Amino acid sequence: MARWQPDAPGRLADAALDLFEEHGYEDTTVIEIAERAGLTKSTFFRYFPDKREVLFGRGTVTGLLVEGIASAPPGAGPLDTVADALDALGRTFFTDDRREFSGRRQAVLNAHTELREREALKRIDLTASMIEALERRGVPSLTARVAAQLGALVWEIAYDQWLDPDNSEGFGPLARQALAAVRAAEAEC
Structure with missing residues (x-):
C-alpha cells in the first residue's frame, strides 16, 4: 500500500483491528500495525499515542x-x-x-x-x-x-x-x- 494514500488514521485502525484479531492485542506491535497499513512507526505516533488509542x-x-x-x-x-x-x-x-x-x-x-x-x-x-x-x-x-x-x-x-x-x-x-x-x-x- 502506498504511503501517500489518504486516511492514514483509518488505515491504521483497519490494520490494527485485523492484527488484533489475527494475533491478539498483546502480541501486536505498533510497528506491525504501521507496516500493515503501509505506513511508518512515526506516522502511527503522529495520530495515536499508543496502540490502545488506535481503536478509539x-x-x-x-x-x-x-x-x-x-x-x-x-x-x-x-x-x-x-x-x-x-x-x-x-x-x-x-x-x-x-x-x-x-x-x-x-x-x-x-x-x-x-x-x-x-x-x-x-x-x-x-x-x-x-x-x-x-x-x-x-x-x-x-x-x-x-x-x-x-x-x-x-x-x-x-x-x-x-x-x-x-x-x-x-x-x-x-x-x-x-x-x-x-x-x-x-x-x-
Whole structure:
C-alpha cells in the first residue's frame, strides 16, 4: 500500500483491528500495525499515542456529539438536545458501512481488560463533554448532568442494539427508541 494514500488514521485502525484479531492485542506491535497499513512507526505516533488509542477514533464521537448539542434547535429541552445529537451521530458516524468494523472492534475490546477499561474511561469523557456542551447552551449544571448521564445510557443501549447482527435499523432510530424507553421508565417511577 502506498504511503501517500489518504486516511492514514483509518488505515491504521483497519490494520490494527485485523492484527488484533489475527494475533491478539498483546502480541501486536505498533510497528506491525504501521507496516500493515503501509505506513511508518512515526506516522502511527503522529495520530495515536499508543496502540490502545488506535481503536478509539481520536475523539471523533465526542466531537460529533458536542457539535450536535451545539447545533440543536434553540428551544429544545436538554434531553431532546442530546437526542438530536445522537441522531446526528447516527447520520455521520454510526452508518451502515461502519457497522461491521464496529462489531469487530467491540469483540476485540470485549476480549481485553485493558481495552474495556479504556473504553469505560472514554465513555466517562464523553459524558463530561456532553455536560459541558449542555451547560454552554445555558442548561443548569444539575440538569445538564442528568441529561448527559441519561444520554450516555441511551447511547449505550442504542449502540449495543446497532451492533447486533440481527438488527438492520439505524443508530438514530434505535437511540430514539431507547430514549422513549427511558422516558417511559421515568413516567412509571
